[in-house]
Amino acid sequence: MAMALRAASRVLLRAGSRLGRREAVDGARRFANKRVLVETEGAAGATRIAVMKFRNPPVNSLSLDFLTEFVISLEKLENDKSIRGVILTSDSLKRGNQTKVAATEKTEEKRATRDHGGRLQERPGIFSAGLDLLEMYGRNPAHYAEYWKAVQELWLRLYLSSLTLMSAINGASPAGGCLLAITCDYRIMADNPKYTIGLNESLLGIVAPFWLKDNYVNTIGHRAAERALQLGTLFPPAEALKVGVVDEVVPEDQVHSKTLSVMAKWLAIPDHSRQLTKTMMRKATADNLIKQREADIQNFASFISRDSIQKSLHMYLEKLKHKKG
Numbered sequence: 001m002a003m004a005l006r007a008a009s010r011v012l013l014r015a016g017s018r019l020g021r022r023e024a025v026d027g028a029r030r031f032a033n034k035r036v037l038v039e040t041e042g043a044a045g046a047t048r049i050a051v052m053k054f055r056n057p058p059v060n061s062l063s064l065d066f067l068t069e070f071v072i073s074l075e076k077l078e079n080d081k082s083i084r085g086v087i088l089t090s091d092s093l094k095r096g097n098q099t100k101v102a103a104t105e106k107t108e109e110k111r112a113t114r115d116h117g118g119r120l121q122e123r124p125g126i127f128s129a130g131l132d133l134l135e136m137y138g139r140n141p142a143h144y145a146e147y148w149k150a151v152q153e154l155w156l157r158l159y160l161s162s163l164t165l166m167s168a169i170n171g172a173s174p175a176g177g178c179l180l181a182i183t184c185d186y187r188i189m190a191d192n193p194k195y196t197i198g199l200n201e202s203l204l205g206i207v208a209p210f211w212l213k214d215n216y217v218n219t220i221g222h223r224a225a226e227r228a229l230q231l232g233t234l235f236p237p238a239e240a241l242k243v244g245v246v247d248e249v250v251p252e253d254q255v256h257s258k259t260l261s262v263m264a265k266w267l268a269i270p271d272h273s274r275q276l277t278k279t280m281m282r283k284a285t286a287d288n289l290i291k292q293r294e295a296d297i298q299n300f301a302s303f304i305s306r307d308s309i310q311k312s313l314h315m316y317l318e319k320l321k322h323k324k325g
């Protein structure tokens with residue numbers, strides 16, 4: 001009997017490490033993949049909400065692995081009938097004792113900031129740096145196609161999610177970071193002028209895909225989107241609020257509590273009517289991509305493979321590497 005139990009627990013442990021860890025913490029539950037930590041709040045049997053924390057050091061870029069783990073986590077939450085709301089946020093906190101590893105060191109691990117124990121750390125004040133530039137630079141067309149499919153998948157899942165999604169934007173949120181935020185039903189941003197949000201693709205010499213442009217237009221209106229997309233505008237919080245990229249700006253230490261209180265108001269609305277309304281507002285935009293997904297993948301792979309685009313990305317990466325401050 002004891003042996004059978006030990007064998008069963010070994011199987012469960014193995015399954016646990018495959019599927020992500022799940023543990024009980026102060027009555028709350030949490031599960032974690034390597035790059036996404038999910039904490040649920042609320043009593044068993046009652047409506048619960050989940051907080052999805054990004055932790056993909058150094059800057060929460062949307063690498064292929066991160067996108068995959070994100071979609072798996074979201075799917076788990078969609079399948080959990082007790083969860084009605086999800087908050088997207090960054091796990092990046094202001095931490096002391098950090099050392100930036102020399103820029104000459106090339107591997108992903110070495111690019112990250114580490115603490116004095118050598119552990120990888122998020123750089124503070126970053127919601128997400130957007131799509132991972134290293135997934136779009138110096139790879140082959142098959143990789144670009146695989147990557148783009150994963151980007152589309154995440155956008156579709158978020159944009160059409162039946163859950164109430166909110167983003168608690170606790171850091172910089174350029175391009176793909178802004179994409180994550182504008183798929184949500186509500187956005188609250190920390191009032192820190194160092195943090196900016198927007199679709200800055202044109203500054204990199206690349207172009208936001210039509211479905212992201214549509215999402216932006218649906219969020220801030222056609223004229224504002226037209227201007228912001230061409231200029232690649234990254235809005236500081238006050239301007240982001242004015243143009244409508246975010247719905248509220250609050251002091252940094254209140255972002256989480258404010259998001260929870262707004263979430264409570266949204267969850268007071270009956271799910272069926274809110275979900276049908278959301279679908280009515282969003283379906284046409286999502287269908288536009290769904291009906292031409294493959295063509296969009298091919299477009300991306302051939303666009304990003306062009307020498308001129310690779311050159312622009314190279315220059316942008318070099319600029320990032322050598323920037324001061």
Ligand SMILES: CCCCC/C=C\CCCC/C=C/C(=O)SCCNC(=O)CCNC(=O)[C@H](O)C(C)(C)COP(=O)(O)OP(=O)(O)OC[C@H]1O[C@@H](n2cnc3c(N)ncnc32)[C@H](O)[C@@H]1OP(=O)(O)O
Nearest residue numbers: 061111123129130131132133172175176206207300320321
């Ligand atoms: C017509 C057909 C159209 C088809 C479609 C075609 C194209 C589609 C394009 C798709 C849309 C693209 C969307 C995107 O998301 S592109 C990515 C845009 N992101 C950015 O521009 C952000 C760049 N990063 C920054 O501005 C800053 O890093 C920061 C996020 C503000 C953080 O600043 P700081 O704390 O000072 O950190 P560092 O700049 O020192 O960065 C730390 C290391 O991280 C590397 N890094 C930064 N961002 C990225 C990224 N997005 N991907 C990969 N790596 C990134 C950075 O290089 C540093 O590396 P190092 O330590 O080696 O120097």
